[in-house]
Amino acid sequence: MIEVHNIQKAFDGNQVLKGITCTFASGQCNLVLGGSGTGKSVLLQCIVGLMKPDIGSITFDGTTFTNNKVQIRQEIRRKIGMLFQGSALFDSMTVFENTEFPLKMLTPDMSREERRDRVEFCLKRVGLENAGNKMPSEISGGMKKRVGIARAIAPNCTYLFCDEPNSGLDPATSIKIDELIYEITHEYNITTVVITHDMNSVVEIGDHIIFMHKGLKLWDGTKDEILGAKVPELREFIFSSSLVRAAKKVDDATEGGLEALASEPLSEV
Ligand SMILES: Nc1ncnc2c1ncn2[C@@H]1O[C@H](COP(=O)(O)OP(=O)(O)OP(=O)(O)O)[C@@H](O)[C@H]1O
Numbered sequence: 001m002i003e004v005h006n007i008q009k010a011f012d013g014n015q016v017l018k019g020i021t022c023t024f025a026s027g028q029c030n031l032v033l034g035g036s037g038t039g040k041s042v043l044l045q046c047i048v049g050l051m052k053p054d055i056g057s058i059t060f061d062g063t064t065f066t067n068n069k070v071q072i073r074q075e076i077r078r079k080i081g082m083l084f085q086g087s088a089l090f091d092s093m094t095v096f097e098n099t100e101f102p103l104k105m106l107t108p109d110m111s112r113e114e115r116r117d118r119v120e121f122c123l124k125r126v127g128l129e130n131a132g133n134k135m136p137s138e139i140s141g142g143m144k145k146r147v148g149i150a151r152a153i154a155p156n157c158t159y160l161f162c163d164e165p166n167s168g169l170d171p172a173t174s175i176k177i178d179e180l181i182y183e184i185t186h187e188y189n190i191t192t193v194v195i196t197h198d199m200n201s202v203v204e205i206g207d208h209i210i211f212m213h214k215g216l217k218l219w220d221g222t223k224d225e226i227l228g229a230k231v232p233e234l235r236e237f238i239f240s241s242s243l244v245r246a247a248k249k250v251d252d253a254t255e256g257g258l259e260a261l262a263s264e265p266l267s268e269v
Pocket residue numbers: 011016034035036037038039040041042043197
């Protein structure tokens with residue numbers, strides 16, 4: 001479990017995070033949802049230690065990360081896997097070598113054979129057992145994301161952070177990547193945090209969602225609760241999403257249930 005308490009961060013007087021408090025449970029896909037510029041990436045960078053918050057604390061399974069000894073922070077960092085927005089693969093390395101890279105960095109005691117077995121296991125788990133010898137330039141965007149996931153979980157991560165995992169993917173591939181993240185999270189009891197503004201991801205994998213707006217957490221709940229949320233900013237976000245607009249068109253031609261919900265005046269909720 002990751003506990004975030006009163007995180008605040010400003011840049012040159014611009015208060016980007018205004019006191020975020022939330023909990024990300026183990027074995028769940030925790031989504032950080034919000035529009036552009038609301039501070040999602042800054043929050044993620046503060047949690048993984050790439051940026052120092054001005055105020056607030058972050059705890060990983062009871063161990064305080066912020067302002068703790070370097071050694072303790074490093075131990076926590078070793079348990080963190082990251083899936084970056086553009087996958088961030090090394091162009092000059094094969095798929096196998098990319099996946100092996102964190103093992104070489106983080107687990108120097110592992111033998112070559114152990115590393116090979118682990119890489120083969122991870123590539124198989126993400127459906128890329130035959131792609132180990134390919135170069136990143138030879139594989140699709142969806143496959144690159146899969147390599148990114150294999151690389152993130154290779155060192156047996158306890159915490160997995162995914163920054164916009166669907167960016168640049170077509171809808172069908174996005175769903176497959178979401179499903180993979182969801183399955184891996186539940187299979188290995190990983191605490192997963194996904195930064196997104198994709199409502200598709202919310203309805204597919206949102207075990208727990210926090211909604212951010214202008215540096216504040218305005219709502220949190222589950223995918224089953226989100227359509228009934230009463231926060232005007234969240235309702236506006238949901239009903240302007242392409243998923244809900246498309247569903248509404250279908251709904252208009254059928255029973256009208258979703259349309260009734262969407263057309264409820266924001267001022268009255
Ligand atoms: N290193 C930085 N220095 C100054 N300002 C920054 C820095 N990083 C982020 N910001 C500002 O913080 C605000 C929030 O940015 P952030 O990237 O967290 O938004 P976001 O919610 O992730 O948006 P998006 O979904 O578009 O990626 C923006 O106004 C951005 O310009």
